[in-house]
Amino acid sequence: MNAAAAMLAILRAEGVRYLFGNPGTTELTFLDALPESGLDYVLALQEASAVAAADGYAQASGQVGVVNLHVLPGVANGAAILQNAARARSPLLMTAGQQDSRLLVEEPILAGDMVGMTAPFTKWSYEVRRAEEAPMALRRALKVARTAPTGPVFLSLPMDLMTGEVDDDGGPAPIVTTAAQPDETALRRAVQLLLTARTPVIVAGDGVARAHAMPELVALAERLGAAVHGEPLYRRISFPGTHPLWRGGLFPTVSGVRKSLEAADSVLIVGANAFAWFLQTPGTPFSPHASVIHIDADPWEVGKSYRVDVGIVADPGRALMTLDGALAAAMSAPQREAAAARTHRLRAVRAEYTSRVIQAADAEAESVPISPAYLFQTLARLVPEDVIIVDESASSLPYVLRYLPLATPGSFYGSKTGTLGWAMGAAVGVQLASPGRKVVATIGDGSVMYALQALWTAAHRHLPITYVVANNASYAILKSGMISLALPSAKRGVYPGMDIVDPEIDYVGLARALGVRAERVDKPRALREALAAGLSHDGPALVDVVIDRTVKGML
Numbered sequence: 001m002n003a004a005a006a007m008l009a010i011l012r013a014e015g016v017r018y019l020f021g022n023p024g025t026t027e028l029t030f031l032d033a034l035p036e037s038g039l040d041y042v043l044a045l046q047e048a049s050a051v052a053a054a055d056g057y058a059q060a061s062g063q064v065g066v067v068n069l070h071v072l073p074g075v076a077n078g079a080a081i082l083q084n085a086a087r088a089r090s091p092l093l094m095t096a097g098q099q100d101s102r103l104l105v106e107e108p109i110l111a112g113d114m115v116g117m118t119a120p121f122t123k124w125s126y127e128v129r130r131a132e133e134a135p136m137a138l139r140r141a142l143k144v145a146r147t148a149p150t151g152p153v154f155l156s157l158p159m160d161l162m163t164g165e166v167d168d169d170g171g172p173a174p175i176v177t178t179a180a181q182p183d184e185t186a187l188r189r190a191v192q193l194l195l196t197a198r199t200p201v202i203v204a205g206d207g208v209a210r211a212h213a214m215p216e217l218v219a220l221a222e223r224l225g226a227a228v229h230g231e232p233l234y235r236r237i238s239f240p241g242t243h244p245l246w247r248g249g250l251f252p253t254v255s256g257v258r259k260s261l262e263a264a265d266s267v268l269i270v271g272a273n274a275f276a277w278f279l280q281t282p283g284t285p286f287s288p289h290a291s292v293i294h295i296d297a298d299p300w301e302v303g304k305s306y307r308v309d310v311g312i313v314a315d316p317g318r319a320l321m322t323l324d325g326a327l328a329a330a331m332s333a334p335q336r337e338a339a340a341a342r343t344h345r346l347r348a349v350r351a352e353y354t355s356r357v358i359q360a361a362d363a364e365a366e367s368v369p370i371s372p373a374y375l376f377q378t379l380a381r382l383v384p385e386d387v388i389i390v391d392e393s394a395s396s397l398p399y400v401l402r403y404l405p406l407a408t409p410g411s412f413y414g415s416k417t418g419t420l421g422w423a424m425g426a427a428v429g430v431q432l433a434s435p436g437r438k439v440v441a442t443i444g445d446g447s448v449m450y451a452l453q454a455l456w457t458a459a460h461r462h463l464p465i466t467y468v469v470a471n472n473a474s475y476a477i478l479k480s481g482m483i484s485l486a487l488p489s490a491k492r493g494v495y496p497g498m499d500i501v502d503p504e505i506d507y508v509g510l511a512r513a514l515g516v517r518a519e520r521v522d523k524p525r526a527l528r529e530a531l532a533a534g535l536s537h538d539g540p541a542l543v544d545v546v547i548d549r550t551v552k553g554m555l
Helices: 003-013 025-031 047-061 071-088 114-121 133-146 159-163 184-195 206-210 214-224 254-261 316-330 333-362 372-380 394-403 423-433 454-460 476-484 507-513 524-536
Strands: 018-021 040-043 065-070 092-098 124-127 153-158 200-204 227-230 246-249 266-270 291-296 310-313 388-392 412-414 439-444 465-471 517-521 541-546
Touching (some): 003 025, 018 047, 047 423, 092 114, 114 153, 206 316, 372 394, 372 524, 394 439, 465 507, 507 541
Parallel strands (some): 065 092, 092 153, 124 153, 439 465
């Protein structure tokens, strides 16, 4: 068989079902083998949407997402989403056709250094130099992508090499097990610090979700009676959002984290980057009196920026299970009673908070324009418990996290970098990976325009995704930033280039042109019915909701 057929056979043997992509001339020799491969080609109308769909699929399925792009310009179009995949640690394989290798020295059109372009965002990037290398390179790429810490890889495939004959059986890549057990000495020290803590706090990162370790984290938190925060910019569900010990995500500044963790005398960080910041503020995130324990599968993350008293490099699930067992064996009766008392107090605080936010949204039930709180509370009351939210709502994100029932594993995926243009396509991949669950994409109006083409793919595949557009006719998150930075223009109410008006965009018309059912809502009394209709539609639907345009600072 030729190199292209061998590579597609390897992907099939790996269990790959979908090849996401947007084709071009240099990919034709690769795609020629596709009809016989058994893989399903998912066509996107722009490269960024193709990469986002593959990223969403990888995150939701836990398998390698595979995307094929068109030479240097296509890779450039997808690079912003590749950066998101790198931050999210998605096991993603990006490939791109390269010009004929015999022409490269003559600098043909569209050719370029794709390996150099993708290297900052991948674990491994390589250009195949001989047809015989192609199967070897693909198996290596797949192994690297799914070996912890997982992440994207890239292969450049010169078009002439794909038709070269190779001697290969098309078998899968090797499986490398890296689920290490925690070091016993470090574990004993962690147990000692947690048992003597009066106010332990846990910071859960997306790595807990990637390790499927939510049950282990819940068990440990309940044993300790510890409050649980999400890492700053958490974009996966690692702890149930409805649990009485849940305290929400940490604000992505040093001062914001310090304020939330000030009372903690022991901080356990699991599967998190400690920490990714959004704005610079002075200080350190931990009190000098607090002990810090950090568990992660990636040694680079442990103690990367701030002091750590105990660092444990291990699979988060195994580490949490072992740590919980050790705590259970070592806890005295008074320590168990103290943990129960902490749980009781935290449960009461959580109940009061939940009641308050519900009342706040209900109080705005008649407000025109529709308030974001009322929009997302109404949506929350309509979606099934196991709904999957794919988010890129920017300024509306706090309301998404506050009101929607993000309690089950795999119920939330968001852009890890804040780069716009990810969620529209990612929802396609998430839905393909989760055919039995309802997917709702909560999207800002500005975000829609970065990747509108994804609606066509959703319609073409007849995917039952509901896109809910929180429409404030602006880049409101940027306005909030200007207010928070106390910039002179914001004080005058002037926001350069941040209003999407004159004319406002007809999202309903755009969606219908791409084959998607769409409706606009600007009155709260019509909101429930419009959302219910969009959620029950058997194909993709878009609900354009006109929300309050009042802007407040982030800090």
